[in-house]
Amino acid sequence: MWTLRINNKTLEAAVRNAAFIEALFGWKMDIAISSDRLLFLDCDDKERLNDFLSFCRALCKEYGAEGIIFETPNGYHFILMKPLHRDEVQRFYRFLAKRKEICDKFAIDHVHVLATVRRGYTTLRLNQRRIAYFVQPNGDTIEKR
Amino acid sequence: MSKKKKGTPDVEAEIEKEELEEIEKRFKEEVEKYREVKEAIEQISKNIPEEMRHLLELLQKWIWFTVIPSKQEGE
Numbered sequence: 001m002w003t004l005r006i007n008n009k010t011l012e013a014a015v016r017n018a019a020f021i022e023a024l025f026g027w028k029m030d031i032a033i034s035s036d037r038l039l040f041l042d043c044d045d046k047e048r049l050n051d052f053l054s055f056c057r058a059l060c061k062e063y064g065a066e067g068i069i070f071e072t073p074n075g076y077h078f079i080l081m082k083p084l085h086r087d088e089v090q091r092f093y094r095f096l097a098k099r100k101e102i103c104d105k106f107a108i109d110h111v112h113v114l115a116t117v118r119r120g121y122t123t124l125r126l127n128q129r130r131i132a133y134f135v136q137p138n139g140d141t142i143e144k145r
Numbered sequence: 146m147s148k149k150k151k152g153t154p155d156v157e158a159e160i161e162k163e164e165l166e167e168i169e170k171r172f173k174e175e176v177e178k179y180r181e182v183k184e185a186i187e188q189i190s191k192n193i194p195e196e197m198r199h200l201l202e203l204l205q206k207w208i209w210f211t212v213i214p215s216k217q218e219g220e
Binding site: 003004005006007008009010011013014015016017018019020021022023024027028029030031032033034035037038068070079081083123125126128129130131 | 212
């Protein structure tokens with residue numbers, strides 16, 4: 001099904017466009033961040049943080065980079081804080097797309113992965129409530145209180 | 146009583162008055178829409194937490210911002 005998506009270079013432009021659409025058409029719009037260089041993961045199950053965290057920690061160790069886990073209204077988002085080559089990002093998502101069992105095991109939203117492969121870039125809604133954890137490059141986690 | 150004919154000064158003044166009222170009405174509607182947009186911008190900006198804004202500045206080289214429909218209830 002086709003849905004409206006408007007890509008904007010800056011947050012200010014996105015906020016203005018969202019506001020115009022809401023005011024003119026009455027459609028409620030959200031702002032999201034998108035990237036074809038960073039790894040974003042979505043977890044839609046608040047009860048399975050530990051599973052999700054395991055995967056995120058392994059990812060940070062694999063790439064030798066920090067990651068941040070955010071709490072959202074329905075679950076968690078993860079962002080790996082290291083830009084990768086576009087091809088590498090796509091390879092990663094294509095791998096996960098073919099391995100639904102891995103996504104299920106670690107509470108990763110497989111639909112989000114499939115959408116990323118289809119679009120060629122990944123997107124997360126800007127509905128994060130707060131930072132929940134910092135994940136270190138060695139896999140250690142620091143809970144943010 | 147004299148009939149008003151099309152093209153007479155009275156009729157033209159009447160038409161002009163109606164057009165002006167129409168323009169004024171549309172102007173007020175546009176101002177109202179602008180006010181709604183301004184309020185929507187403020188509301189949307191308020192919903193983005195401060196620590197996210199800081200992070201977005203760090204990541205700005207590798208991200209862009211997408212406007213998408215809000216999720217419906219149950220989605």
